[in-house]
Amino acid sequence: MSGVDLTVKIGRLTLKNPVLVSSGTFGYGREFADFFDINRLGGIITKAITPQPRPGNPPPRTVETPAGLLNAIGLENCGLEAFVREKMPYLKTLDTAVIVNVAGASEQDYVDVVRRLAEEDGVDGFEINISCPNVKEGGIEFGTRPEPAAALVGKLRRETDKTLIVKLSPNVTDPCEIAEAAEGAGADAFSLVNTFRGMAINQETGRPVLGNRIGGLSGPAIKPLALYQVYRLSLKSTKSIIGMGGIFNTADAMEFIYAGADAISVGTANLVRPTASLEIVEGLEAYCAARGVGRIGDCVGRAHE
Amino acid sequence: MSGVDLTVKIGRLTLKNPVLVSSGTFGYGREFADFFDINRLGGIITKAITPQPRPGNPPPRTVETPAGLLNAIGLENCGLEAFVREKMPYLKTLDTAVIVNVAGASEQDYVDVVRRLAEEDGVDGFEINISCPNVKEGGIEFGTRPEPAAALVGKLRRETDKTLIVKLSPNVTDPCEIAEAAEGAGADAFSLVNTFRGMAINQETGRPVLGNRIGGLSGPAIKPLALYQVYRLSLKSTKSIIGMGGIFNTADAMEFIYAGADAISVGTANLVRPTASLEIVEGLEAYCAARGVGRIGDCVGRAHE
Amino acid sequence: MKYFLKAKVRENTVLSEGWHALRIECPEIAASASPGQFVQLRAWEGASPLLARPIGVAGVPAAGEILLWVQRVGDGTRLITGLKAGDAISVTGPLGRGFTMPAAGETVYFAAGCVGAAPLRFVAERQQAGVKSIFFYGAGTQCDTVAPLADPVISGMEVVVTTDDGTCGEKGFVTDALRSALKNKKPDRILACGPMGMLRAVAALAAEAGVKCEVSMESHMGCGLGACNGCVVSVKDGTGKKYAHVCTDGPVFDSDYIDWEAF
């Protein structure tokens, strides 16, 4: 191999490389197994899990916008028990970090999921989704003010020694305030950004296109906005950061790493090219090798210099 | 003509049609006079004026992102006196609404500009820019919390009977809170959105591309986000709304009108096609005529139904 | 097994205004695709359009290649129909659940609207001897009937054509023709693909006649892989399930599983 050290630490976890795949865009991993060996990834982040199954929002659930994708899936998922029964057996066979994205309508919902999975072998960490813009019960009230965020994270911290990643919303004046509160309550790491609230209107009928009216914007359109949020948080927080938002290729990934992300996560790009994340794993290695970078970690935060 | 009534009211002003051009993208009007008769527009909004001249930020000041433009101009302008001396004479010859965008580092700065221009014949209204993301002194502290916004607007209200439009920042948890405060203090109308804070990083050097490091994103990329902000404000506020953000053609303009904008403003599109705004004036008329809409005002807010 | 391939266009023929037949070289997909399945196509760089476009497989005209019928409606299909022989195209597939293949001795009615003929053509191509079938085909006007009527597979069958304006075949909807036929003889199954309004009408006819019916549904597709939950349609079943994924549960569904009132 090239001899480049791609390993990174995210909270209590060491990833073999900094490339993750984002919640809601990679299913439970198996959906992509035909296309490449997903053990090549640094890790995978599952679709959000809630205690009970959720049917999700009425269609249409997605609409394309310039260089972006609006979605209002509404946290459709099979629920905690079905997840353990149907998805965990496969996840346990993986030789890559498995991070479960957790969502809920109440503190208790989050606690239920984390408690149940805390002792599961195949789960390496949790991404606490307090930033879903698409459902009233999507935890967004925990994501917009510091106090509820801290209270929630504190409760979850008591449930598990596994890595707790708090996923931040960009739809607030200052995500760093939420991060600071969560850090104080025991968060190990942060991931950002979740989608930006947006909408599209049918120009003939004048009505919202999405069944849910409002959705969250992802994809290349939001990359500059996401980069700024990562840059800003990394100025203030010493915790690990997983950067995401519009990462489609190696150059995009490096932008986030330079902005201060310890790891990056590929979302919408998985829908466009199923092998996008693997291409970035290989691309980062080639990027470092070509420039004599021995450790990808040395690039983190260079934009701050 | 087609018999479509395109007039709209914005605060105390009646515009001949709902198409404005956005601050910072249309200079002081004259720059576009070679291309079309700018009196065809509903109005023009000038580049930000500050009491003293400002040189602006170091270059590079712009960089393209997917379907977007990041800028960090830094409120470069010739200052209040030069504006009155050099720009007002031309603006006075216009037969369309002239709205002056006002920025500053302190309440006094805003007061100075509004007071000086309050009695000027050629000025029909003010757009109070409390949302420039690109300079520390860009008024953003007035745009992120309700109290300073209300205090500032209150002071300005005492200076003028002309229409006071408050330009809102989308970089906050809830622009409606700021709007509510400003409304209470006497604002006649709101315009939104200003740009979204963002950045780009050079993938070779790892350094920010913009001279100012951070900039504001405009263009088609932000259209879904801007639409949502307009939709949300129009649910809560009874004041006139000028919608903007990524409007490039008639269909985009109609989306904002359906979302709840009484008028719309064309920004980045002016840089791409100097005649974009005129095309939209003509396009709105044709849109209404083709669908038997007698008054464009009847379309406002249809997305809420 | 699903594949994500950089494939090559072998041939792109205009069958009628805006209706193209593309033959694409992708041996793995050609070898495993079954009628009713689809592929996701992307033939451009950059971010617009962002997502790949779903297109049904219309046949396997020669070893190693698939046939697609693509109608130009927006940017994605404009770029796809603009390809030339030799151009590269990414193809993900085969995806989804296809039609139940008619068994020997069965009678099947195909109900196709416009380019919805594509996946049904593939059923016909694979159809074994001893199946009796009628191909009901509806379009707006004559020019949209050129492609299917000139096709060797379709024209080898009994075909009933309707057009909205009467410029080809009977004037009326494909469901009018189907309704008359159902009065004469009930098939073992109706297989339908076309615009939503037509599918709903076909489903209603089938229910009325008590004939099994399968419909190929469309929706805004994200991943095409069952990973993003973006592509749902409303369904009704005993278990209270509300939505099904077009990309993996479908695109072909039993017509009585679809909640037609939700559309």
Place this chain on the structure above:
Amino acid sequence: MKYFLKAKVRENTVLSEGWHALRIECPEIAASASPGQFVQLRAWEGASPLLARPIGVAGVPAAGEILLWVQRVGDGTRLITGLKAGDAISVTGPLGRGFTMPAAGETVYFAAGCVGAAPLRFVAERQQAGVKSIFFYGAGTQCDTVAPLADPVISGMEVVVTTDDGTCGEKGFVTDALRSALKNKKPDRILACGPMGMLRAVAALAAEAGVKCEVSMESHMGCGLGACNGCVVSVKDGTGKKYAHVCTDGPVFDSDYIDWEAF
């Protein structure tokens, strides 16, 4: 007067790898453009690339048309160089302030780096009789010298070529050749266009030799009209002005007005 026109490509010729000569039909602009001015081009729909691309006018080869030399470096220039005769292109112009035209009896040195030869070619095309001029041209390697050397206007002058690798003309930089020439004879003016590093070096040579020098600057262009304040370069003048607009104050500036240390 500035125009925004839907113009037509008359001819697109590849002069060398990635270096195209486009002749564009736009009578209004052809009639009024002066050497050193530029146009903003857009030859695509949709949002990527978003902005129009600035390209200097390289000449007016025939009544009603302008000549452009475009080097392919990214998406915008790829789309522009991909145009065919008859294709539509939006052109805004003529824009900016051009070069001071040499007067009869004056001696002028042109210093061009790569495709920076374009606007200088236009100066040469318009040059009146009785001007003595030498065209210093520098490029990386031989293939980038094909276009200017084959050009009738440029090849009609005294030309000194340098290449970084010595595959054509002298090995070295254009400034090496210019330095030697300045030792022999000081011209009335140097007119320069090319990469930033070269311009800086030319400006230093000119200052040292006490020769007037004009440089054509580049920057990320927004409107091209003086309306957005996006295109500034750092300048130094007595009044404390810090920035000038490339699109309206330039693109051509006196070289001692530019604050070279800011780059």
